[in-house]
Amino acid sequence: MTSTTTPPHPPAKHKSSNPVLRNDAAPEGPPVSRHITALGYAPMDDIHDEFDEFLAQASACQDSDLVEMLRALQTHLQSHFSQENRWMTETAFPARECHIAEHDAVLASVTQVMVKVEDGNLDIGRSLVQALVYWFPPHAVHLDSALAQWMCKRRTGGIPIVLHPRRSGSVTSRTAPP
Numbered sequence: 001m002t003s004t005t006t007p008p009h010p011p012a013k014h015k016s017s018n019p020v021l022r023n024d025a026a027p028e029g030p031p032v033s034r035h036i037t038a039l040g041y042a043p044m045d046d047i048h049d050e051f052d053e054f055l056a057q058a059s060a061c062q063d064s065d066l067v068e069m070l071r072a073l074q075t076h077l078q079s080h081f082s083q084e085n086r087w088m089t090e091t092a093f094p095a096r097e098c099h100i101a102e103h104d105a106v107l108a109s110v111t112q113v114m115v116k117v118e119d120g121n122l123d124i125g126r127s128l129v130q131a132l133v134y135w136f137p138p139h140a141v142h143l144d145s146a147l148a149q150w151m152c153k154r155r156t157g158g159i160p161i162v163l164h165p166r167r168s169g170s171v172t173s174r175t176a177p178p
Contacts, residue, residue: 038162039140039144039145039149039162040148040149040159040160041147041148041149041151041152044144044147044148044151045148047080047083048140048144050076050080051076051077054069054073055073055129055132055133055136057069058070058073063122066122067118067125070114070117070129073129074111074114081103081106084103084144085099091151091154093147093150095143095146098143099147106132106135109128109131113127113128148160
C-alpha cells in the first residue's frame with residue numbers, strides 16, 4: 001500500500017529537520033507531555049521531543065498517511081534507541097543490559113507490526129501507536145532518567161535538577177504546603 005500524498009512538513013514549534021513530521025494534525029488520545037519526559041540531559045531530551053512529535057502525528061494522521069508515519073516512527077526509534085544504547089555501552093552504564101533489552105523488545109514489536117501494516121492492517125498500526133503512547137512515559141521516568149543522571153554526572157559531576165509543573169490531582173499538589 002503506497003501513499004501518493006506529498007510528504008508532510010515539520011511542525012514550526014519543533015527543532016527537528018525530519019520532513020515526515022506534520023504541523024496540521026492535532027494529537028488525539030492521551031497526550032505525551034514534555035513535562036513527563038524532560039530529564040535534564042539535553043541530547044536525550046531532544047530525542048524524546050522528536051519521539052513525542054512522532055507519536056502525536058501518528059496518533060492523529062489520516063489512514064492514507066499512516067504507513068508513511070509508521071515507517072518514519074520505526075526509523076526514528078531505530079536511531080533513538082541506537083543513540084541511547086551507544087551512550088550506555090560507551091560509558092559502561094550499569095543498568096545497560098535491561099535497558100537495551102527493552103529497546104530490542106520494542107523494536108521487535110514494531111518490526112512485527114509493520115509487516116501487518118504493510119499488508120493493509122491499519123488497525124494494528126494504530127494499536128501500536130497507542131501502546132507506545134502508554135509505554136513511553138514510564139520508560140522515560142524509570143529507565144531513561146537513570147541514564148540521563150549517569151550522563152550528566154559524568155559530564156558535570158552532578159545530577160540534573162528538572163522542575164516539572166504541578167499537575168492538578170497529583171500526589172504532590174495534594175500534599176505539598178501552599
